[in-house]
Amino acid sequence: MLRVEGIHKSFEDFKAVSGANLTVEAGQLVAVIGPNGAGKTTLFNLITGQLKPDKGKIIFNDEDISKLPPYEICRKGIARSFQIANIFPRLSVFRNVQVSVLSQQRKSVRFFRPARTLAVEETQKILEDVGLSDKADATAGSLAHGDQRTLEIAIALGNKPDLLVLDEPTAGMSAEETAATMELIRRLAESQGLTILFCEHDMEVVFNVAESIMVMHQGITIIQRGPDEVRNSARVQECYLGGA
């Protein structure tokens, strides 16, 4: 479904990503791991178009998307969440998700029908799925951090993506919230047949959930295999797990 081939990205003299490869098959739950500064976020920004690669290809459903702007990549079927809660703080929780659903339905440029009558069912369904329906009327900016992160995933779901890209969905969460979020991600992958690509710090979380793991180090892909193989790989232990 998604293939990243030898992608490079430098900022001035700093090589953030220099030779990353990644394959995501339809229906898979794929994790990218690597220490801080490994280039995980940069890689995700390249996939969803916030950044343009210097070199390399990003093939999504047999099409090179590496030169498209973010909104067109989204329309091809890739939705994402961000590492820092990236929501619409002044809008209601409901409206946050609704805006995304409206965009997916190509209704963003309609003028003379009240927005509150459009895309209501779809929005409510998503809020139910992620467990935010009781806070639908709250101002998004007033939510607790964990809820904002969940809302972020809900916004991405509003685009009905084929591929959901989550940049450290549990960053800054308590152990409890982390478990709940991972459970939510697993449930979404199962119940909606979503293909999910995410990156993560917490090793245990990744090995429990992911079907395929890509390890990055200093901008380079070390390996992409199933969890067991990655755990036993000498090279991964050497440069990432520190022999632990």
Add this chain to the structure above:
Amino acid sequence: MSKGIFSLKSFGPAAIVIALVILPSIIPRFYIYILAVIFVTALLAMSLNMVVGHGGMFQFHHGAFYGVGAYTVALMLTKTSLPMWVGFVAAPFVAAFVGLLIGLFCVRLSRLYFGMLQIALGSLIWAIAFRWYSFTGGDDGIHGIPLPSLISSTTGAYYFGLILLIISLIVIYLIFKSPFGATLQAIRDNPERCEAIGINVRRHQLIAIVIATFFAGIAGVLFVVVEGSVFPDLLFWVFSLEIFVMCLLGGWFTFAGPILGAAIMISLRTFVGIYTEYWTLILGIMLILLIFFLPEGVWGYLAEKFGFQRKKLLEKERQ
């Protein structure tokens, strides 16, 4: 509960409209004129707020489009023999077209740079109006513009302004509540996120600018009707900042705030201006107090205090 809010919501504006329809028969002509000026300015501030408050763009030179609208109608009424209505109809479209041209350049830049470029481009238009004596009358402006007899009296202008203001407000309100308006507010809150959910942010912003400048053009037409003249000050960037301040003063994240802001500014200028030339001193003090005590603007404060805005998350839910 929701029914109570609904009836309150429609009762308030209805009462105000009825009062405004009756007022001219009981108040002196001077006050009719002041109210008409407030209508013009309120529409102008509302149109600016579509891009500033709802769209989050630094539209620093909105007066340019207001002036283009006013000059268009003034020039067409004085320099051509076309039927009068042509000038009235053409003005908003000319303003929107200029808005499109300037917007095309501005939406490529973000935030402050957007505003700076707009001041630069808008000042070019001001320079044309200010310098081209043979065409625009230069710094003298154009006076004694012939108007249809129905709207040439103060009361006629008042009702003309009131009707256009109400129609415009209804349309702006519909847009505010539409999917387009919702998306625009989302762009204001977080343009990066909007790109990532499949929204063409620049195109959306550009459409908003064109719509807003169209309404600024209507306000320009109203200005000509109320004053019977135009002058280059309308296009000067300092005046544009005044409109900006009206939005902040009234509450730029609210729908009706700019109307209140415009009313406050015009009243201050008129009534404090009688006593002192330095009425802006009072305005300055008010703005300082505003920043400290009412950061959401006057309307934003009232809305929160009397609860006719979306309820914040309940305290106990936060814990």
